[in-house]
Amino acid sequence: MTRKEIWVIVERNEDEIEDVSLEILGKLTVLAKSSGYKVVGIVLGTSNESVLRDVIRYGADKVILMKHERLNEYSNDLYSKVLFDLASSEFPTALLIGATYYGRDLAGRLAARLRTGLTANAINLKMDEEGLLVFGVPAYGGKIMAEIVCERARPQMSTVRPGTFTKFFDQDRKGEIVEVIPDLSSIQDRVRVIERKVTKSKDLTKSERTIVGGNGIGGDLSMVRRLAELTNSDVGVTRPLADKGLAPRDLQVGTTGYSLKSRLTLILGVSGSEHFTSGIRDCGTVISVDIDKESEIFNHSDYCVVGDVAEIVPAVIKKLEEKR
Amino acid sequence: MRNIIVCLKVVPKSENIIFDPVTKRLDRSKAENQINEADKTAIEIALRVREKQGGRVILISMGPPLFENFLKLGVAMGADDAILLSDRNFGGADTYPTALVLSTAIAQIGDYDLVLAGEESSDAALGQLPGQIAEFLDIPQVLFASSVEADAGKLRVRRRIRGGHEVVETSLPAMVSVEMGAVQPRFPDFKKMKRALSQFHLTVWSSRDLGLREEVTGNKGSFTFVRGLSEITPIRRKKVFIEGDVAEKSTQLAELLRERQRS
Incomplete structure (x- = not known):
């Protein structure tokens, strides 16, 4: 019973x-x-x-x-x-x-x-x-x-x-x-931890403001990081970027990663597969930049910018740096 | 090194699966199949372990006859042997009977030191088979591995944990699940592919070959059932396009970011 x-x-x-x-x-x-x-x-x-x-x-x-x-x-x-x-x-x-x-x-x-x-x-x-x-x-x-x-x-x-x-x-x-008090006298742990390296990474599910980079950022997160710094945001990535090792899995947004609840989410160079968009359902305002105006990501965005991330983002960074 | 067994799954490319909201059925007929990417990574790791430590790499997969050519693809990558576990009774299995069938086959192959699999499949993305297989075989497990070194009867594995990684050591035999992208899987060799298709004889085992009763496999042996499917309705968004040249767009974008920062 x-x-x-x-x-x-x-x-x-x-x-x-x-x-x-x-x-x-x-x-x-x-x-x-x-x-x-x-x-x-x-x-x-x-x-x-x-x-x-x-x-x-x-x-x-x-x-x-x-x-x-x-x-x-x-x-x-x-x-x-x-x-x-x-x-x-x-x-x-x-x-x-x-x-x-x-x-x-x-x-x-x-x-x-x-x-x-x-x-x-x-x-x-x-x-x-x-x-x-x-x-x-x-x-x-x-x-x-x-x-x-x-x-x-x-x-x-x-x-x-x-x-x-x-x-x-x-x-x-x-x-x-x-x-x-369990009896553990008869049991051996067959897996022994030799080394552990953990950096206190941001818990993305708690992030208020997130900037997410995808394949369209051109394989380098430095631009995304800089923009995140200027806007006091956290950085997230899509699965392909995590697969490539550009960022740890802890920063992966989507089905097999984390779901965001950010008030403001900026999405850069992401095509918007369901794997990904299921992770931004609970977000507040969503802004996206992508080069393809038919991109699925725009159906999941409040503000849409059609353009090359490599052109737009540096220009935004410059504007934000000027007016600090 | 004794046998190195790699479990793999053939998956449809998810972009090509169509959901009919009226009948609530999935149409997979247009979906192209492929070896699950993480499982390919596992094959590559197996081949690298063999290069250093010897042993035979044996691929196994549970599925319909259409999986045969994908197993041969794995042989063309360099695997020594491949076994398809195929039976009508295996259909409709959740992970419990799947793990049971795979672990029974692994035990039947025998003489193994290492069992590898991808961390999860791209279609179901459950990632729970490796732990279940390890339990049925009563061997230790290390999941989400990014590197695997075998030496002197021991295994040293780097595995992913929250916020970083651990290096762990375990005795052999052991079950290891491999993170997708941990290594770059090699392409199938053209000559080996020709041989795999023309000369290689793929072994097929049925439930009888494995000595498994019908009621413990497939749908009958499953504990979980899909009661229904529903479409996840997208959230309605404003979808306002910001127009202009790069300068105008970036000015407006900077404004939006700044404004929302204050609120």
Whole structure:
């Protein structure tokens, strides 16, 4: 018998909880209210109480802390073992994970071990009359949304695309905190981290102003960076640019990257495939520059400039530099 | 190095897929097919590992007979062998039975040190097969890899994480998914292509060859189902064109940027 509980794996970096985990909690507070499901946040590692309290304030009814020092850093082997053990003894009806690198790394193995269905990169979440979760996922480059259900196995699992849902916060929200000390004595971590290099990159989903470069910028981001500096904006790129290594994946906008919610977005040299435009749906004002006046991107823009990015952008930079 | 097995998928080019909003069906008939780009990257990595460490590169793919020529294309890139996993019962599979079929085939090939795949397919973009395959084979996994070095029974992999990368080490055999664009895949060799098409004998395994019961594969073995498809309606935008020469356009653009900065 499954419990009327929906679990969210809370990803964090020490005391800082990943936004996507909070966004899922936020979405679930809305869903659970009408359906009578309990929202449960699962925190792994050792943690101070303020993090656990926060999980509740952001929407959980209950927090389970899987308390063990070996869980302080993500490990595919250890996390999948601990979460498999917990889920197969507690039977939650659903289990959701943010579609981060670690989250996606974990989800496949965990779902296979639990012998259940897994949906990827959900951008929509509903519950039907029977209480079955309906996951909306972008398909075929994002022009279509497929509604996926998992009827015959539990938990219903999905990863959720970062930047999709809105957070909830209630300073006074109360909830239960449960501590579990998992037995990890018999398990080895088969993957050993030797080196880690992380630069604190901007979380694009939080960016107020973004300038996005695509193939039409001519393979060099310096112009885009300069314009971003002058307008106090963040830089994003399309997938082809990230594929070429011009910018890290953390700056990639679109289906397999991040969704923007910027107030102002300037898009340079992007043709506007569905892969990309699905990532700018929630933006405020969108301005685009592209050389092709038939470009699809203009159908997704408030202001359109037909022209060569290599001519227009330097001229804009010059104007902004003059009038500083 | 023992066998290096690369899992690949043949995908339609998404630009050519048409969605009919009335019937809510996809028309793929006009779509041209290709080897998924990230999987090509995985083949290239496999070939480079073989160049240094030896071993045989074996390609596997689950799909209809039309995949045959794409596997041969992989052989023309330099793979030693290719196996198509094809059966009517495999149709309509979600990732769970797909991973089951692929991992059963990998176990059947046996004697492997490394299993490679692209990070995700361009059509479904799920990226969850590698983790599922690794689980079914009970081997360690490293996903989103940008470089792979094998040495002395160990694997050293650079993988993408949020905001940067990690270098990790794992024992063999292991499953690695490869980031698209990590290396430039080589072009198929013309002579090898001729040989692949005329002389190479592609192995085809059915569910019977793999000893898999009908109910664990394909649609029957799947847990997730598509309940419906809907078109994602575009957001209505103003679509105001800014006219003039470069100077006028850039003046107006600079104004827009400045104005919006203040508000």
